[in-house]
Amino acid sequence: MTRTLLALSIAGILTAGSMAAFAVHAEPVAWDQHDEVWLTQQTEHFKLNFRQGHEAQANRALDIAEQVHSELKPFFGKAPATRTEIVLVDEYDFSNGWATPLPFAQIRLIMSPPEDVNSLENNDEWMHMLIRHEYAHIMHMEMGEGAVKVFRSIFGRNPFLFPHALTPSFLVEGLAVYLETNKDLGYGRLQGSHYAMEMRMEVASGDVKDLSEVAVATRKWPSGYYYLYGAYFIEYLSNTYGEDKLQAFLQNYSRKLLPYFLLQSSAKKAFGKDFDTLWSDFQTYLNDKYDNDLTQMVDQAVSGKALLTAPFLQVTASSPNGLLVDVNNGEDRNVITQINGSEGEWKTLSREKNIIAMDCDANNGLVVSRLNTYADGRxxxxxxxxxxxxxxxxxxxxxxxxxxxxxxxxxVIASRKQDGLSELWFVDTKAEHEKKRVWLGGSDVVLGAFDISADGQSLVASIKRPHQGWNLELFDLETKVWKKLTDSKAVENSPTFLPDGKVMYSADYDGVYNIYSLDLNAGEVDQLTQEVGGAFEPTWQEGSGLMYQSYDSDGYTLREIDQPRVLSGFDIKAKQAHFDYPEPVQQIAEKSEPEAYSPWSSLRPRTWLPILSADDQQSIVGISTDGADALGRHQYQVSASWDSENSLAAYNIVYQYDNRWLLQLERDHAFSTFTQSGKETYRIEQNDSALLQRSHIYHAFDDQLSLNAGLYLDTSREEQAPKFGAIAPYSGKEETLTGLALTFDNREAYLNVPGIGWGHYVDFVVETNELLNSDYNGEKYQGQWSSTWDLPGRTTATLRLAGGYADDEAKAFRLGGYDLGEEKALFGRDTQALRGYDESVQVGHRYATQRLNVTTWLGRVERNWGLYPVGVGDVSGSVFVDSGAIWDRTQSRKQLTSVGAALTVEAKIGYSFTLPVTLGYAHGFDDKLGKDKVYISVTSSF
Incomplete structure (x- = not known):
């Protein structure tokens, strides 16, 4: 289909931007299990959707939401005009949430509370902190006045009409963290020791990040630093210029119809300075704030010997032969390694991904907890x-x-979070894995890390109780009674028993996390480390001593102190103090009765965009829209257009039901121009295609194996014949295929490796023309195998082998071109790429192709062009060998081969979206058919 630049700019760019934001957040809830029913309940400002059985949690969430609404409205000055949709889910074993104004104001709340030290620990009630943060996003991004408000009334909820949703993430997340924090109460990230540690170590590195770095979502250390810098920057603006100036900036920018390009003018009007100057002042402020303390802390530091540095906390466990470490360095496959500290030896035991906890028994092996991602979305x-x-x-x-x-x-004794509640269970590892629950926590009682005493009679844990901080408690496994060991404002975490019966743990008594030991009888506490950043996850390894992980300027470092000495001591009673958090709900909200969930109220279209295109052959006008329901299960995109020059209609319809059903319908037109005797004429070809796909009919092996079914229709006909000349007649045909596809996919992606880091993908597809009317006959069989191996460093090698067979009366396969995307389709796949050759260089009913690709990471720019919406992320390069042949039964097979190289640059668009742009060169070796081809391809995740 031919489109002009005008069509791309209006229909393409705006729709792509809309669908980019839409795709990021429109994740469906998990499939329903047996007898699960969704309910809806609403208040004045919210509509909450939840699974039956979570009525109590839903009531509480609505009360909190209304309270948060009343608290945040004075800051923003105005509330959203319609109810915000909230979906409450309990299908992830981690803590998170998200909010978006598209296609309507909506929030997703994950009920599972945080149980580790990761900056989310400073709260009284997880659901309160989560709702406050996410609703701050909604009120922030919903802001729109003046021309913005007028155009919303015309075009609806197009993302380009939400100015604050299109600002850099450090402004969006920074404001939400600022508004979640209450320093008087000791509540929120900005008053916690973790954020102070992260920023302190940014200053200690000597390289406080500049505005162009923080403006783009990055992979650099520390992870998610746009939250960190954004929160401190917003706080700096508020403290320096007054919160009223911050509000004035928000109000001013909410009136800007042209996104991205007017941020600086709004800042200058509110603060008297543009963001470049404000950021430079902010960097000076940070250096002044931390420099003096850092000098003293570095002089007094007592730290262990460094063994390993990585961008994540490593999961560790002591064992008879050395410390066990699940090494996750962001570059290679996870590997469980045994470190013998006394001898400095590293021994690989096994490879296993997504391990979040482990413990070793000398005689009975290693037990681990591992996160699994299932096809149903859980x-x-x-x-x-x-x-x-x-x-x-x-x-x-x-x-x-x-x-x-x-x-x-x-x-083993194991903990879990279900329905937002903490539990402890006994699990028999030998007798058919029998299980018994031994403790169920009450509402807002959160169990963190724990350890078992040597005699097996008690358990020490970090525990968070309502209106208090994180403390250590002892649990008697026989009487099931908890006993307080500490009662302080510190975040005491990661406790473990020492051989002498003391408890070793991490805590931030003086605002810096360090390792301490507690004598349970005397109540005496000894300090064992003095880190500049912080110390976490202590483990006692026989023969090596104290093992822990420090937070440093370039990652988490596994450290060893073979003979730790006491640096200072105190009586635990001296640290007794209470936060005395107030109840987050002062008034019960008026609510409707729960009723059965219906998608229709949220599924209607909320926006539309014009499609305009004109050239010497056609004049097109049309409309596009999209939508989804609150649960994210129903998602659709529709565009329709009319070519008034040729009286032709075109359309594109995509509907998806969670990740199981996909329907795509498309009609477009292609123009072929012919010239004779200086005159031009053209043929108009109409192409219609349809795909109905049902995925995950059957799934197994941790859902890496999946059975899928599809119906594919592709038809073309001559809509308008050339007006003159002896031109070959047009021959249009209809292909109607029904098929089954079996896939296996265990590929893994790593933080610092371009593309796939390791793994295998296999599919086998069988399709037939015989079940439905088709101009073709017979069957088609295709399969491909792609394996990626993790090479040293940030380099991978991928080998792909593919083959296909079609009956002689079926539609032929085509070989050639550089578009690798068509090979990824399961059904209706009839093209194999071969770079260095023209498209359709070979056509036939049998094919075999081979490809070897070596890719390596070349560098990380991760910078934006100031506050303009363009930046650069990672840069990678690859060399490849393509080979293949397509032939018919009556033909001899002619193998074609090419070699080439490609450079891929990640373009950062609109601060948040990554668009890999590849510039490639391929040389085809065949004397007659081979070409020297230079190509540019642009791919996206939406």
Missing amino acids: VLADLYLYQDEQWTRLTERERFRKVRWLNDGRH
């Missing part, structure tokens, strides 16, 4: 046993996140 943790070099699964979708061996060598 991400759940389960237990696995590694013994005699074999892995055995102990639980199935049981959601156990932390685990410790009991001293009987048969049972």
